[in-house]
Amino acid sequence: MARSLLIISYYWPPAGGPGVQRWLKFTTYLQQMGYDLNLIIPENPDYPVLDESLLSEIPRGLNIIEVPIFEPSRLLSSLSRKRTKNLQRGIIKKKQSLVERWVIWARGNLFVPDARVGWKHRVVKVAAEFIAKNPESTVITTGPPHSVHLNGLDLKRKFSQIKWLADFRDPWTTIGYHHKLRLGKSARQKHENLEQKVLNQADRVVVTSPHTQQEFEQKTTKPVAVVTNGYDIQPNENIQQPSGKFKLSHVGTLLSDRNPQVLWAVLSELCDENSSFCNDLELHLAGNVSEEILRSIESHLPSKVLKRHGYLNHEDAIELMYESQILLLIEINSEITKAIIPGKIFEYLASRRPIVALGPAGADIEQIIEYNHAGSYFSYQDHTELKAELFRLYNLYKSGNNSGNSIDFFREYHRSQTTQQLAAEIEKMWE
Template identity: 50%
Template sequence: MKVLLITYYWPPAGGPGVQRWLKFVKYFKEFGIEPIVYIPENPTYPLIDESLISEIPSDVTIIKQPIFEPYRFAEIFSKKDSKTISKGIIAGRDKQSFVQKLMLFIRGNFFIPDARKYWVKPSVKFLNDLISIEDIDIIITTGPPHSIHLIGKELKKKLDIKWVADFRDPWTTIGYHKKLKLIRSARNKHIQLEKEVLSSADHITVTSYTTKEEFSSIAKQSISVITNGYDTEEVANIQLDTTFTISHIGSLLSGRNPKKLWRAIYDIAQENEDFAEHLKLRLVGAVSEDVLSSIKEAGLSDFLEIKGYVSHKEAIEIQRSSQVLLLIEIDSEETKCIIPGKLFEYMISERPIIAVGPRDADISKLIEETGSGKYFDYNAYDEMKRLLLEYFSKFKEGKLNSQAIGIEKYSRRSLTKEMSMLLKSLANGKL
């Protein structure tokens, strides 16, 4: 059975957006699915990770077509601001420069649904013939960027082919939409396009249960939750850090800023000399100036190590060598649905997780279900402080670890089997 995957993110792109479908493609053939991957020829990726190229199966057909992206022109005015915004790191309104405000206004109101919209028409024209030549059974679009779904919508209209729309994140309720300075007509256009996509696709896949509930209120199409997951990574024997290392791996956007956690860490360091001697707060990935300022204002500068962006392989090694892993989500209603892919990698690292985010988030249920750590809302200062002291005590005894339970279903191979069964059922008219 042949499927055509239409995606913007693909190696050498780095970051979490590329890994979901890279892993599906990696295991598809084991379950009778032959994928053909359609990607842009000259994309503007905010993050690069050359190490992911080695995971692309050598026998997979990959087709590339040129894309026009206005981000290249935005760099004329400010390369730094353009790069930062494309990574999703948007400063608070009071800290935005005039150039940043202008870029956000233009991005939100002139490039709907996003700045990759100019790839839609040429892609539809090119793929219209390719689908017949290759005898494709199903097309799959994955977003963000959600303009990719418009390619699927147009191909569905022209060819009446089976189409799965995969949402790695929500569309109109995603947190950064509030920062795009949308005027009413632009906001309505996003809502209209979202409804058209959700109502036109033959099936919708999402990565969280809250997103499924949200989309079910918009369209009557069938929706499946297939989360992100972990892969079996071959890394050398990793030695645990001799310091009490608390590590966050991934982007720390402006809103991912649990000030009471920073204060709890600082207060323990002030009260406990042994804790202060062993403490290291390690941040791996892009960090917004807002978060960095909060950490320094909390008095943690002397304990801070900033690694910047690293390859996926190195990120796995850091996860497994750290004493404690931090997972932080923005404290808002819109982010309750976010289940980052790194959560599952954290789970198999055998290191305890401290997660902070909005109350009743999907993440909290998964952490509780697997026993892989503790989840807190942003105001849980006392509870976070107690747990940090408990983890430090176990660290001193050499007994700090985590054995997550029931996580086999989140392996990339198991999830690919689930996705393959879904695609076959759709192709056979049973879904």
């Protein structure tokens, strides 16, 4: 008899982003492995970004249960749609208006752990009806939003016989933007208490990085396993350099704090020192980019260099990766971001184009890049080294030799393989 899984997720197509793709692909491969899949998602969500192309990737035969949700973001949008969407995307400006400061304070202190917490009551009711008919279900909650994990907490209290796996795509109280939410003492304490309850009551915890695993293992005695994100695209079969300009591309959101001034300064110096470099250079940004970062780039580089794409659907984003000379991976220069392994890194690996990454020393992404011989990693202080590497890659480009990585270490990150790891964690709960 197939094991019954009840998965509760806020993000699902047509929502865009790597958080959607994680469980979209898990369900695809879990279904192929014979699991009975049941999915609870919001009926009328207010997603910050949409990617309609992902709808065609939903596996057939899923039992999808849509539960209505009240989205406070729709009320806030009456004040400013743009401000609300930016907050949903994690883009918080350093210089904020009075309205923006109030919205951020309300988000941090009135909605704990997040603005989707009100969805819980309806979800628990629907989930309880399902479990009553399927008493030996495995409940899986995935966050952010971390309020989704509170459903598992309530269901575990009501039905002690179920097994509950909590999947953390990002940390909770140490997530990068937490300190920007103007949290009061009471709200901060509530976050910590809820996180501790989830970690203690879940039968098993899954995270996406070794740093988060180490953090959680210090907070709970429950098993904590790493199941990274992955890729499900056809790996780039052509490792020769693409034609066209010396194209440096970043795919994904660039928050205000993810602003590598050292990179813009290095590119500016190379342009000043070498007119050929400047004529060949194109900086492509695909995704939501904060105004602060755009101003930083514009203050360093000629306007003709910057190419803005906005949010690209998944297929177009992959095409941009394949056509790039260098893929940029930029993380916030902070101790707490060492645990962040952005989902796009695995598609970067599959694209087989050289990666130039910047972030805090000792980050988990540094180890992945080094292990896979996929490029170079720099701290925000590595001005000279970064400049030398970019000029080296440019010279390879000019000679037609800026080829990609020909070693296929990255195949272990294929979604079929990461799903096998997840399934092993599910089965361990029932041993």
